Amino acid sequence: MNIRQIDAFRATYLMGSVSRAAEMLHISQPSVSRLVSDLERSVGFKLFDRTARGLVATEEGRRLYASLERSFGGLREKSDTAAAIRTLGSGDISLGVIPAFAYSAFPLAVAKMHKESSDLRLNVSVRTTQQIIEEIETHRLDLGLISPIHEPTNVSTYYRTSTKYVCLLPNQHPMAATEAPIDLMSLRDDEFVAFDNLYLSLISDPEVFQFIHSRARLSSHSSPVVAAMAGATGAAAIVDPFTASFVAHSGKIAVKPLLHDIRFQIAVVGRPTLSLASSRLVAILTSQISEWLLGKDAQPTIV
Numbered sequence: 413m414n415i416r417q418i419d420a421f422r423a424t425y426l427m428g429s430v431s432r433a434a435e436m437l438h439i440s441q442p443s444v445s446r447l448v449s450d451l452e453r454s455v456g457f458k459l460f461d462r463t464a465r466g467l468v469a470t471e472e473g474r475r476l477y478a479s480l481e482r483s484f485g486g487l488r489e490k491s492d493t494a495a496a497i498r499t500l501g502s503g504d505i506s507l508g509v510i511p512a513f514a515y516s517a518f519p520l521a522v523a524k525m526h527k528e529s530s531d532l533r534l535n536v537s538v539r540t541t542q543q544i545i546e547e548i549e550t551h552r553l554d555l556g557l558i559s560p561i562h563e564p565t566n567v568s569t570y571y572r573t574s575t576k577y578v579c580l581l582p583n584q585h586p587m588a589a590t591e592a593p594i595d596l597m598s599l600r601d602d603e604f605v606a607f608d609n610l611y612l613s614l615i616s617d618p619e620v621f622q623f624i625h626s627r628a629r630l631s632s633h634s635s636p637v638v639a640a641m642a643g644a645t646g647a648a649a650i651v652d653p654f655t656a657s658f659v660a661h662s663g664k665i666a667v668k669p670l671l672h673d674i675r676f677q678i679a680v681v682g683r684p685t686l687s688l689a690s691s692r693l694v695a696i697l698t699s700q701i702s703e704w705l706l707g708k709d710a711q712p713t714i715v
Contacts, residue, residue, distance in 0.1 A: 413454045418480060420447035421459060425477050428466045504533045505690050508544035508556040512635040512651075512676075515658040518557060521700040525693055532689060540633065548683060554690050555682040557697060559652070564681050571680040571698040575705055578656045579668045580642045580649040588666035595671045596620055596650075604628040605642045605649040607635075615674055624650070639665075652676040654704075 423433035424444060434441045452459050459473035469477060509518055522534065537544075537553065544556035548567045558564070579594040581587060585602075587594060597620065606628035615621040630641050635655040642649035643665050651659075653676070656667045680697050682690065 413451060417447045417451040417454065420444045421451050421473075422477065422480065424448055424460065424467060425469055425473065428468075430467070504535070505555065505687070505693055506535045506537070506553045507693070508537045508539045508547060508553045508558075510541055510544070510558055510635075511538055511637075512559060512655050513557050514538055515636075516654040517700045517704040518697070521693070521696045524696050524700070529689065529692075534693075545681065548681060551683070554686070555680065555693065555697075558679050558681060559677050560679050560681075561677065564679065567681045568684045569679055569681050570694045571701070572678070573701070573705070574675040574677050575653060577650050577670055577674045577676050578653050579670050580639060580651055580656060580659070581666045581668055582643075582646045583664060583666050584646075585648075585666070588668070590668075593669040593671040597623060599648055602627070603630075603645070603647040605630045605632075605638050605645065605647045607631060607633060607638060607650070615672070617672065620672060650674065 419437060420433065420443075423436045424430060427433045427436055430441050430444045430448075434444045437444065448459060455472075455476065457472045458470050459476065460467040460469055462468075522536070525532065525534065537547075539547065539556075541556075541558040541560055544553060544558050545560075545564055545567055547553040548556055556567070563569075579596070581594070587598070604624050604627045606624050615624070630645065630647065632638050632641070635651045636658075638649050639651050639655050639659040641647070642651075643659060643662060650670070653667075659665055660667050678701060680694055680701075682694065686694065
């Protein structure tokens with residue numbers, strides 16, 4: 413029994429005649445007849461009876477057809493699964509994101525991926541940059557959207573860019589209505605909510621670093637926490653533009669550009685080998701972030 417014999421048998425069974433089976437298979441009638449005869453010899457029983465209405469399957473032929481259909485049904489299911497994988501219709505992705513991205517560009521990327529992938533399961537964990545890198549290394553996460561201070565090691569970097577931090581001021585602040593970038597050194601009468609010392613180290617000017625460090629009674633490693641404390645206390649703060657765009661909706665805080673070139677680093681990292689679905693998510697994330705940063709001075713690099 414071979415696949416050509418099975419095809420001839422199924423076509424004859426469905427069409428009820430050798431001539432229509434030949435048309436269906438795009439082969440000659442003698443070829444169909446020979447293949448069916450060869451199959452009958454192979455299985456050891458007759459498959460069709462000839463009647464005035466055409467060929468009618470014998471009881472044995474009907475049982476063989478039913479068995480073959482069950483087998484072909486399994487093959488079709490496997491084929492559908494393969495097609496879904498090829499078209500990103502299914503799969504599992506575990507993604508880690510830092511809090512700064514959780515409310516801005518990231519949800520838009522997830523919405524796009526969700527819309528085009530009917531059976532995709534995406535699990536999102538909110539972690540620090542270092543936690544995300546460690547969990548990718550130990551295969552607990554597939555991808556990460558992070559803000560690295562140093563170049564990530566032991567993971568693959570698929571996208572890297574940066575943009576400038578911005579300044580948050582309460583709306584009633586005298587400088588909130590100005591168009592000019594904010595010189596932090598001019599805020600001598602203000603308290604600051606700052607990142608912890610690790611992130612303050614991004615400030616290359618030692619005078620500015622010492623100035624903010626000395627005036628920061630509140631600090632956190634989380635940009636959304638920094639912004640929330642600034643909004644609650646009326647203090648000035650330096651945050652990434654993603655966080656700033658979210659908290660600006662409160663109407664209590666003005667978002668101002670900075671005179672100083674303090675950079676917020678952005679990277680999409682992951683395992684060295686990605687699934688098709690993970691690769692597609694990387695493309696969507698990088699596209700969404702690039703669009704979000706459009707008009708700013710980011711210099712994206714796709715690896």
